[in-house]
Amino acid sequence: xxxxxxxxxxxxxxxxxxxxxxxxxxxxxxxxxxxxxxxxxxxxxxxxxxxxxxxxxxxxxxxxxxxxxxxxxxxxxxxxxxxxxxxxxxxxxxxxx
Amino acid sequence: xxxxxxxxxxxxxxxxxxxxxxxxxxxxxxxxxxxxxxxxxxxxxxxxxxxxxxxxxxxxxxxxxxxxxxxxxxxxxxxxxxxxxxxxxxxxxxxxxxxxxxxxxxxxxxxxxxxxxxxxxxxxxxxxxxxxxxxxxxxxxxxxxxxxxxxxxxxxxxxxxxxxxxxxxxxxxxxxxxxxxxxxxxxxxxxxxxxxxxxxxxxxxxxxxxxxxxxxxxxxxxxxxxxxxxxxxxxxxxxxxxxxxxxxxxxxxxxxxxxxxxxxxxxxxxxxxxxxxxxxxxxxxxxxxxxxxxxxxxxxxxxxxxxxxxxxxxxxxxxxxxxxxxxxxxxxxxxxxxxxxxxxxxxxxxx
Numbered sequence: 001x002x003x004x005x006x007x008x009x010x011x012x013x014x015x016x017x018x019x020x021x022x023x024x025x026x027x028x029x030x031x032x033x034x035x036x037x038x039x040x041x042x043x044x045x046x047x048x049x050x051x052x053x054x055x056x057x058x059x060x061x062x063x064x065x066x067x068x069x070x071x072x073x074x075x076x077x078x079x080x081x082x083x084x085x086x087x088x089x090x091x092x093x094x095x096x097x
Numbered sequence: 098x099x100x101x102x103x104x105x106x107x108x109x110x111x112x113x114x115x116x117x118x119x120x121x122x123x124x125x126x127x128x129x130x131x132x133x134x135x136x137x138x139x140x141x142x143x144x145x146x147x148x149x150x151x152x153x154x155x156x157x158x159x160x161x162x163x164x165x166x167x168x169x170x171x172x173x174x175x176x177x178x179x180x181x182x183x184x185x186x187x188x189x190x191x192x193x194x195x196x197x198x199x200x201x202x203x204x205x206x207x208x209x210x211x212x213x214x215x216x217x218x219x220x221x222x223x224x225x226x227x228x229x230x231x232x233x234x235x236x237x238x239x240x241x242x243x244x245x246x247x248x249x250x251x252x253x254x255x256x257x258x259x260x261x262x263x264x265x266x267x268x269x270x271x272x273x274x275x276x277x278x279x280x281x282x283x284x285x286x287x288x289x290x291x292x293x294x295x296x297x298x299x300x301x302x303x304x305x306x307x308x309x310x311x312x313x314x315x316x317x318x319x320x321x322x323x324x325x326x327x328x329x330x331x332x333x334x335x336x337x338x339x340x341x342x343x344x345x346x347x348x349x350x351x352x353x354x355x356x357x358x359x360x361x362x363x364x365x366x367x368x369x370x371x372x373x374x375x376x377x378x379x380x381x382x383x384x385x386x387x388x389x390x391x392x393x394x395x396x397x398x399x400x401x402x403x404x405x406x407x408x409x410x411x412x413x414x415x416x417x418x419x420x421x422x423x424x425x426x427x428x429x430x431x432x433x434x435x436x437x438x439x440x441x442x443x444x445x446x447x448x
Binding site: 004005008011012013014018020022033035061063065067 | 170173176177179183184187190208209210217226227228339
């Protein structure tokens, strides 16, 4: 799957996460900002990376600003951002979730 | 639930309500310079329809962000308005945004994923999104073994590129292995940013150790620096220059191994002479500041301001001896267009 543009999903409001995906060439490069990074940073990283891999993205720059989102929210926002970045929103790949 | 609405400041009643709200929160500067550049303004209304938050977009800069936290969870309204502003930018396909704000609010923006580029005792400058400053620096051309080379930099607006600019870069080129010439990207000059960049590149082609690049958003210009949150307009040049110098010193120079900066002496422009002074104070000792005397031709100083006045008057002969061939050709073939821009109100007496 090829990234064509920058894709964003999510908000900066409480219990949400904002994911921004743009072109990269070095695997999944994740820059995570979270108030609960100490406790849940590894888990958030795992959810984002696995969602992108399931979707079929191997290289991407990902900026995630977390405001305490649950895993299901992180998955959904990651998928939406990935579909926007690859310009494939007309074919929702809900099986990734 | 608070809801986000569009505010149209050209409606007098909306404008009045907006200004009254900001005044309560200690923002009092509503000068044309600040307001005219705003592309869009959002408001946050509470359940009774009362204005409890606002924020604006000017290009890729967030401005006039203010929220009232009364009867609300601290931070919730701020997060909501910043999200809404970013959503607006994303819809415009702008994924990289900036904010200039009071120092005390820097941490609030950092909580929302903004990265601080620099701060002074009054102001902070932050960016968010992609491509960021690291991406910008990664993309710049580099030479082999740059970490052990002598590297310098020149920053110029070059409106337009003159023999004076050429002289300055030649001096830098003589005593260094590599010279970065950063051309200011702000589009408020007689020659637009693309024209300026092209003329600088053309005029310096013969110097093999010179790399000409756009300064993009990282050469902070006084022309676009928001002053609405400063205590007084007089603080503008000082604050802007301090921020500009610190971005250069702390972020740009280390990554490119830049150890000095060449500046043209400024006997004529008040703004630039303050700029030079503050720059020297901020950059030294880690970055040596070399101020080069202005080039004189036949007893006359060369200034881009003078060139622009001659363009207005149509004196091509006067221009010819002060600019490189490449700049002259451009002026000659675009004279009518340039004069038209001046006629339409482009200020030619600034920088």
